[in-house]
Amino acid sequence: MSLSAYEKEYLAILIAIEHWRHYLRSLARLSEQRLHTPWQQKVFTRLLGLQYKVIYKKGTDNKAADALSRYPFQHPECAALSSCEPQWITEINDSYTNDPHSSQLLAQLAVNSNDVHFTLFNGVIRYNGKIWIGNHPALHNKLINAFHSSAIGGHSGVPVTLARLKQLFAWRGMKSAVKSFVQSCQVCQQAKPDRSRSPGLLQPLPVPATVWEIISMDFIEGLPSSGHANCILVVVDLFTKYAHFIALHHPFTASSVARVFHDQVYKHHGLPQAIVSDRDRIFLSRFWQQLFQLADVQLCMSTSYHPQSDGQTERVNQCLETFLRCFVHTCPNKWSSWLPVAQLWYNSSPHSTTGRAPFQLLYGYLPRHFGISDTLVVAPSDLDSWWTERQLMTDATFGHAKTRMKKQADKGRSEREFQVGDWVFLKLQPYVQSSLAPRANQKLAFKFFGPYQILSRVGSVAYKLQLPASAAIHPVFHVSQLKRAVGSGFTASPVLPDPSFEWSIPLQIIGRRTVTRGRDSVPQVLVQWSQMPESLATWEDIEALKQRFPRAGMSGVIRLLKMGGMLASWLGQVQQKKLSLVGRVGPGETGPTIETSLGQSG
Known part of the structure; x- marks a missing residue:
């Protein structure tokens, strides 16, 4: 090497500095630091006599700050190189193979890449920049499922799912494929509400031939305690629309309801030929079924979960509740004393179907009010003609009312039919x-x-x-x-x-407290509900709890408060579906529905 000794020394310093540069750059304050250990003092003495200067360099300028952690390869070599290709790319290429149209596009684009809409990039056809999919139904469903059933898709409808797919993909018949997939999605069919018009055209009940031939019955529950009553039995004649409002006390049984019917209805009108009702546990009990079977009275139940089948009684219930609400809203515990006058008010009011008051159709005259009598009272000599006139009048008005009611109701309904096996x-x-x-x-x-x-x-x-x-x-x-x-x-x-899937009843009382509302102190209980863990217990007002669960009886809730027990009997009736005298019968033991006995009901 043709270098002088000075140059060689300089070169040695240069090589050392270049090799150990990463160490030297961190020693900007080396000569100013305090030496704490013997090792630091010994090393520092070895640098004495040398002329050097350590200069600080900012960290932002030191791009190789982690160089010390790296192994110094002098000549790095690539040992192995691997690459991956998404599976969907392979499936897209397979869709071209089995699709004559896509295969023809590939051949054309390989020769001429100046097509206006289609381009070829890395073996994938693009239509206006979107990935083109060949005729591959399985791949179509896989893509639609990813854009519909995933969390990103959110089980959206046809327009939204189609819009998401069109952002990235295109194929022939995409719209029809998306529509078919979304409409057949079972999760969507179970989770989404039915937006169509109410299915099933109105099928009015047949007109009875005479008074108290066919009656309907229902209960109004959830009322506050009034005297010894906390619910109402409503009985309506389908011919005259005459109604009886009878106060009852929970808990009641089929035998007690039958006794009330005997004392309040039978003594005035005798036995009907048919009774229309919903599927209340009382009307489904074996006692009730066998009792009226022996009396040759046909029991006609509404279909499951369709109270409109007995819509007349439901409407009477609304009228009665409105009447009581108007007069006892300030003293709700007095409602039972208003039932007699409520019955007289309803029966003396003209009915929209017949145009006459039920009282007048039944007895031939209107009741006397305020000391004034109706002058249009049927004379005994004209009684026979009045019966005939009443029959003709009711037949005509019933027919007109049924036509008007069906026409009005069917405006918001649609016809829906199924076949056996669907x-x-x-x-x-x-x-x-x-x-x-x-x-x-x-x-x-x-x-x-x-x-x-x-x-x-x-x-x-x-x-x-x-x-x-x-x-x-x-x-x-x-x-x-x-x-x-x-x-x-x-x-x-x-x-x-x-049947109680979406509903819960009180299981046990966990705690008690009293809260202040205005000037009142309201007692509350911490209730654990059936089918729920104790962590989901809620605070409920005692009075509200007694009103919401009248079948447990007033003493039942009070006993819960005193003993912290359970509504065992009531809960057993709901969960086990086993009743003794008032027991629910199985599907094969229930009476006929309205549809199979009296005709059709909307």
């Missing part, structure tokens, strides 16, 4: 348990259950379903509770939710 989803609306507390997950539960297969058609607007063997509800449902299952390859759902 699969349908079932909507369960626990209207019969409206006084129960809703479950915590009621809002997030499925709206439809199933699918279930149709076994037979009952009348014009009801169908019998093949429910699971464990189902404790009547298998005949109105068409408004059914929705066609779109798709294929269905299997019967093995589980049907309990």
Whole structure:
């Protein structure tokens, strides 16, 4: 090496500095630091006599701050190189192979890449910048499922799902494929409400031939305690619309209701030929069924979860509740004393169907009010002609009223029919348990259950379903509770939710307290609900709790407060579905529905 000694020394310093530069750059304050250890003092003495200067360099300028942590490869070599290709790219290429149209596009773009709409990039065809998919139904469904059933898709409808897909992909028949997939999505069919007009055209009940031939019965529950009563039995004649309002006390049984019917209705009008009612536990009990079977009275039940079948009584209930609300809103515990005058008010008011007061149609005259009598009283000599005139008048008015009612009701309804063997989803609306507390997950539960297969058609607007063997509800449902299952390859759902699926009842009292509302002190209890953990217990007003659960009896709730016990009897009736005298019968033991006996009911 033709270098002088000075140059060689300089070169040695240069090489050392270049090699150990990363150490030297961190010693800007080396000569100014305090030496704490013997090792630091010994090393520092070895640098004495050398002329050097350590200069600080900012960290932002030191791009190789982590150089010390790296192994100094002098000549790095690539040992292995791997790359991955998404699976969907392979599937897209496969879709071109089995699609003549896509294969032709590939051949054309390989020769001429100046097409206006189609381009070829890395073996993938693009249509206006979007990935083109060949005729591959399985891949189409896979992509639609990713953009519809995933959390990003959110089970959106056809327009939203189609818009998401069009942002990235394109293929022939995309719109029809998306529509078919979304409409047959079982989760969507069960979770989304039915937006169509109410299915099932109105089918009015037949007109009775005479007074008190066909009657309807229902209960008004959830009322505050008034005297010894906390509910009302409503009995209505379908011919004259005459009604009886009878106060009852919870808990009552089928035998006690039959006794009240005998004392308050039978003694005035005798036995009817048919009784229309909903599927209340009283009307479904063996005692009630056998009693009226021996009396040759036909029991006609509404279809499951369709209270509109007995719409007349429901409307009378609304009128009675409105009357009581107007007069006892300031003293609700006095409602029982207003029942007699409420019955007289209703029966002396002209009915919209007949144009006459029920009292007048039944007895031939209007009751006397305020010391003034009606001069149009039927004379005994004209009684026979009046009966004939009443019959002709009611037949004409009933026919006109039925036509008008059906025309008005069908404006908001649609016709829906099924065939035997079709699969349908079932909507369960626990209207019969409206006084129960809703479950915590009621809002997030499925709206439809199933699918279930149709076994037979009952009348014009009801169908019998093949429910699971464990189902404790009547298998005949109105068409408004059914929705066609779109798709294929269905299997019967093995589980049907309990009738109290979406509802809970008090299980036990956990705690007590008193809260202040204005100037009043309101006692409350901490209630654990059935089918819920103790962590979801809620504070409830004692009075409100007694009103919401009258079947437990007033003493039942008070006993809970004193003993902290359980509503064992009431809970057992709901959960076990076993009643003794007032027991619920199975689907095969219930009486005929309105659709199979009196005709059709909307």
